[in-house]
Amino acid sequence: MSVPPTERATFRFAEFEFVAGDLQLRRDGALVPIARKPAQLLSLLLQNRDRVVTREETLAALWPDVRVSDAAFHSVVRDLRRAVRDDARQARLIATARGHGLRFTGSVEVWWDERDGPAQAVGAYVGRHALIARLHAAFESACASHGRVVLLRGIAGIGKTRTAKELAEHARSRGAAVHFGRCWKPGFAPPYRPWVELLTSILSHTGSGHRAHLIRDIETPLARLLPAAGGQPGVHEGEEQYARFEVFDAVATLIERASRAEPVVLLIDDLEDGDAETLELLEFVAARIASARVLLVGNFRAGSVGSGHPLFRTLTRLSRLSHCEDHTLTGLDAGETLEFLQAVGPGEPTAEAAEALHLRTDGNPLLLSLFARSGGPAPGRVPNEHAVPSLVREWIRGRLLELPQECVDVVEGAAVVGRVFDATVVASMLERTLAQVTEALDTAGLQGFVAPVAPPVHRFVHALFQEAIYDGLAPERRTELHRRTGDTLASLRREELTASVARHLVAAIDLVGERAVDAAERAAEVAHRRLAFEEGVRLREMALQSFASLPHPDPTRRCELLIALGRAQLAARRVEDAWETARRALALASETGTPQQFARAALLLSDYVIAESKEPASILEEALARLPVDETRLRVQLCTSLSFLLWYQGMPERRLQLAREARRLAFGLGDPRAEINALLAERHALLGPDHLAERIERATAALALAERHRLATHECSVLSWRAVDLLECGDAVGTQVDADTVGRIVESGRGQRFRPFVKRRAAMRATIAGRFAEAAERIGEAHDLMVRAGDPNTSAYTGVQMGMLLHEQGRRDELAKLLASARWLFAYREHISAVAAAVALIEFEAGSPGPARSLIERTAGHADLLGQDPEAFGTVSWLAEICARLGEAATAARLYEWLTPYGDRVSCFYGLSCRGALARYLGLLARTAGRLDDAERWFAAAVDTNRAIEAHVYRAWSLWNWAETLALRDRCDVARAHALAAEARALADELGIGRLREAMRCSHSALLATPEPMG
Known part of the structure; x- marks a missing residue:
């Protein structure tokens, strides 16, 4: 018996990989020395792992036409066992059936390289010279480190896969490594399947030394995609999307590294069948390879992709890449049709016959090959892509009639399994022996239906064949x-x-x-x-x-299914869908469910703290009222979440009550996560300016818990908030230590949801320091990370940071466009007073003082309410500038009295923005109120504080405001005023603080407008 052709197969078992075509055995990526005969025996056993391979079969396969001794046979078996670390007495991989032979008993996964595949059956590649020239040019561009993405689209059977493989052969001949993956319809294979195939191929064809280089620093994320490569690590709750980003980044990194050794060509077939994750990873990798020696080729059936198809969005995004090209394949022309028919045979077709067949098939290679093989004419012209499947079905029906019924049964069973199928599965489901199924598949193969891949794995030669046979089955069967x-x-x-x-x-x-x-x-x-x-x-x-669809479905379980769906939608960051699902679950739980179900459905609405949270907050209040008092864990979750949701609802007492109740209950559960969340809830409920020390104390206690229990995500969360509190204290060193700790945790592969925080924090520091180009870059990086994770706060967070940057740069027109297009701004402006004040000042500077005047009128007489404002310091910082612009002395005096106890603080807005020392705004308020001595003192303090926290933009403003204040005095220290103004002007010019330079140009102070006298 000769060994069946498995040149394209890679077998994975235990810690080993065996590449059949090369007879190479690897253990954990390292090449294992193995002689040719033991390797051939391993190949034989793997191919026939469903049964015992007799001694006679082995001798015939390994030593055809040669008589060998028993000693030689046993020596080969012994060498093989040694290579795969197997013991004959306690076999884990190769069992001896005494008196019969050997059988491979280990668990095996099979991967195959489809570099040849069914398209080879059509013979030589015909025509399409212009397209091939463009594809060759794309390959040459990739070889020169200008990565390319090529999309091949066309109707079924038009030759997309065949064209891709023609390109692959050209690339191989030029020294490139070619790797193949195929998309599968959801449910036919696990998600990411084509990428698993591609990465497996890359790693399988890499020596152990280079392999170690390829996966250096990315083993953990790769193991999430390739569990067999090192076990599947867990994902920390709340960071699923960022863990996925880490996987995407690792895949792109591995491909980039592989391309440094040799050009890499990646072929992905049947994109129209790709699952959403596969397509998102395609988008990610496509964007990353722009400067790598990588050619990424994907093909898809064009007629299958409408505007609602997942691939449609991917194609739209890929089209924006400058290094992506899209080609539509059409049929062969009449001359090419004749050449094609001559290549596929049988017989020598005439030009007239070729012309007739071309007219009827529009030069579709699949149809041409089918009708050429069947020897019959094509029944009617093929008018469009939808007619191709019907013609194939017609051909298949005719060919099925020629097969024995036993063969038809097997082929139909295989069609239900899928395009690629394991004959052992078909045998089991049909209750037949493997030999019977194999014989039937051999017969079907002779008729052009199926082909072996790596026996017992087979495949239909074209997706249309499997679809047509499946669609033709009677519903009951x-x-x-x-x-x-x-x-x-x-x-x-x-x-x-x-x-x-x-x-x-x-x-x-x-x-x-x-x-x-x-x-x-x-x-x-x-x-x-x-x-x-x-x-x-x-x-x-x-x-x-x-x-x-079940008869009499239980509403309680339906509610559970809805809650589970809502959680899945949140994990996928489909927040609006999750909220709609939550509402359905709440309605059902309210009617027929339990209080516990109502509570868990309500918690789906609390995934994010949002500006407009009235609806979810009221639902959580109802859930809390419904829930029995002994449901401690759920009560903790509800109290914690509700306290967060009331952030902007003006209910500080209720927030604090909920947070303290959560903390009291949580510390009786023995659950450190619940305890940390409750401590953070209390920290957030203590946001008033008089509670800074308490906030830091709560955060520090939560941090100790997170560190003790090694909860990286919670540790990052606590540190990110404590960094804000420490910055408010003016503790530049402490806040940077906390931020750097978050960065180190993230870089270690933990706490991935805080990747954007690291970038946002860097953007904030760069903005206040006047490193505006760096700030814009970090804002963009944070935005991209949040988009990739589907974070619904992306637009708002990016808008706040970009708005602050544009404002200080004086880029008024761009800022106006940003605000005009910001959908998030309405809710933020309505519910967050700091945002309302900021926008009012921006509009004032743009020539619309109305909103600023209205805001001052509402503020007059209500300064005491600032204590209930979670962002009070930010609000006052903007109001101080508005008062100065409007000359509102009375309001300024009231705000000054309220703010004075906090003159050593810094104005922060979460980890998004910083307005520098509050002393500057006290200076503005004092000056507006006519208290010039106090103003000078505060501006001097502001200069020192802003220098200490490296807020050079606000140091420049403080210097200028101080100079302006000196210039107001009847007996002005002219030299001092000029020196301060000159220092401010130098900083504004050096850093590009356009808004400050504009203020200097528009200054009403004749003294400051006059250059400093010489001498």
């Missing part, structure tokens, strides 16, 4: 085959098959009932662990829809 397939796959108990099990059982729900719902839920849990959050949503929706 299809349902029964789905049930059998689902049961067979479930019996294998392999995690990567859970989505497939769910797909089949849901298709057979009339036969299996609630088992289908259970399977979909299990698959959703697996998807979540694998960071496939959109897949998790799809499976949760499948579970819910399946459950609804």
Whole structure:
């Protein structure tokens, strides 16, 4: 018996990988020395792992036409066992069936390189010379470190895959490494499958030394995508999206590193079938390879991609890349059709016959090859892409009639399993022997339906073949085959098959009932662990829809399914969808559910603190009222979340009451996470200016808990808030130590949700220091990270930071456009007084003083309410400038009295922005109120504080405001005023503080407008 052709197969078992074509064995990536005969024996056993391989078969395969001794045979077996670290007495991989032979018993995964594949069956590549020239040019560009993305689109059978493989052969001939991956319809394979295939191929074709270099520093995120490479690490709650970003970054990094050794070509087939995660990773990698020696080629069936298709969004984003090109394949012309028919045979077609066939098929290579092989004419012209599947179905129906019924049964069963299928699965579901199924597949292969990949794995030669056979099944038979397939796959108990099990059982729900719902839920849990959050949503929706189709569905379980769907949607950052799902769950829980379900549904609404939180806050209040007092854990969660949601609702007493109740209950649970969250809730409820020391104390206590229990995400959260408090104190060193600690945790691979915080914090520091170009870059990086994670606060956070930057630069027109397009601004302006005051000042400077005057009128007489404002210092900083502009002495005097006790503080707005020393704003208020001595004292203090915290923008402003104040005196210290103004002017020019330079130009002070006298 000769070894079946498995040149394209890579077998993975235990800690080993075996590349059949090269007879190479690797252990944990390192090459294992193995002689040729033991390697051939391993290949034989892996191919036939479903059965015992007899001694006679082995001898015939390894030593054809040669007689060898028993000693030689046993020596090869012994060498193989030694290579794979197996023991004959306690075999874990290779078992001896005494008197029969050997069998491979280890668990095996098979990957294959489809560099040849079904498209090779059409023979030589014909025509499309201009397209091939452009593809070759794209490859040459990639070789020169100008990475390219190539999209090939066209109708079914037009030759997309064949064209990609023609390009691949050219690239191989030029020394490139070519790797292939195929997208699978959701439910047919785990998410990210093509990327797993690509990365496996890259690592499998890499020596151990270079492999170690490729995965240096990225082993942990890669293990999330390639669990077999090192186990699947857990994901900390709340940082799922950022963990996924880390995986994406690791994939792109590995590909970039691989391209430094040799050009890399990545081929991804059937993009229209790609799951959402696969497509998002495609977008990420495509953007990253612009300066790498990488050519990324993806093809898809154009007619399948409408505006609602997931690929449509990906194509839109890819089209914005300057290094992406998109090609549409059309049919062969008449001359190329003749050449094609001559290549595929049989016989020698005439030009007239070729012309007739061309007219009927529009030169579609798949149809041409089918009708050429069948020897019959094409029935009618193919008018558009939708007619191609119908013609293929017609051809298949005719060919199926020529097959024995036993063969038809096997092919139909295989079509239910999927385009790529394992013959052992088909045998089990049909209750036949593997030999019977293999014989039937051999017959089907002769008729052009299927082809072996790495036996027992086979595939349909084209997706249309599998689809046509599947669609032709009678509904009852299809349902029964789905049930059998689902049961067979479930019996294998392999995690990567859970989505497939769910797909089949849901298709057979009339036969299996609630088992289908259970399977979909299990698959959703697996998807979540694998960071496939959109897949998790799809499976949760499948579970819910399946459950609804059951007779007499239990409303309590339906509520549970809705809550689970809402959580999945939040993980996928589909916040609006999650809120809608939460409302459905709340309505159901209110009618037929339990108080606990109502509470858990309500908590779905508290994932983010938002400016407009009246609705979720009222629902959480209701949930708290419904919940029994002994439901301690849920009460802690509700109290904590509700305290957060009341941030902008003007209810400080209620917030503090809730936070303290949460803390009291949490410390009886023995749950450090609950304790930390409760301490943070209390910290947030103590936001008044008189509670700074208490806030720092609560944060420090929470930090100790997080450090003790090694809770990285919570540690980062606490540090990010304590950094704000320390900055408010003017403790520049302490706040930077906390921020740097967050950065180190993030770089270690933990606390990934705080990656944007690190960038935002750097942007804030750069902005107040006057490093505006650096600030803009960090803002952009934070924005990209938040977009990638689907954070709904992205626009608001980016807008606040970019608005502060543009404001100080004096880029008034750009700032106006930013604010005009900011959808988030309405709610922020309505509920956050600091934002309202900032926008009022900006509008005043732009020539619209009305909002500023109205704000001052509302503020007059109500300065005492600032103590309830979570962002009171930020609010007063903007009001101080407005009062100065309007000359509002009375309001300035009231604000001055309120702010005076806090003159040593710094104005902060979360970790987003900083307005420098409050002493500056006390100076402005004092000057406006006519208290010039106090104003000078405060401006001097502001200069010192702003220098200490490296807020050079506000140091420059403080110097200028001080100079202006001196100039107001009847007996002015002219030299001092000029010196201060000169220092301010030099800083403004050096840093590019356009707003300050404009203020200097518009100054009403004749003294400051006059150059300093010489001598």
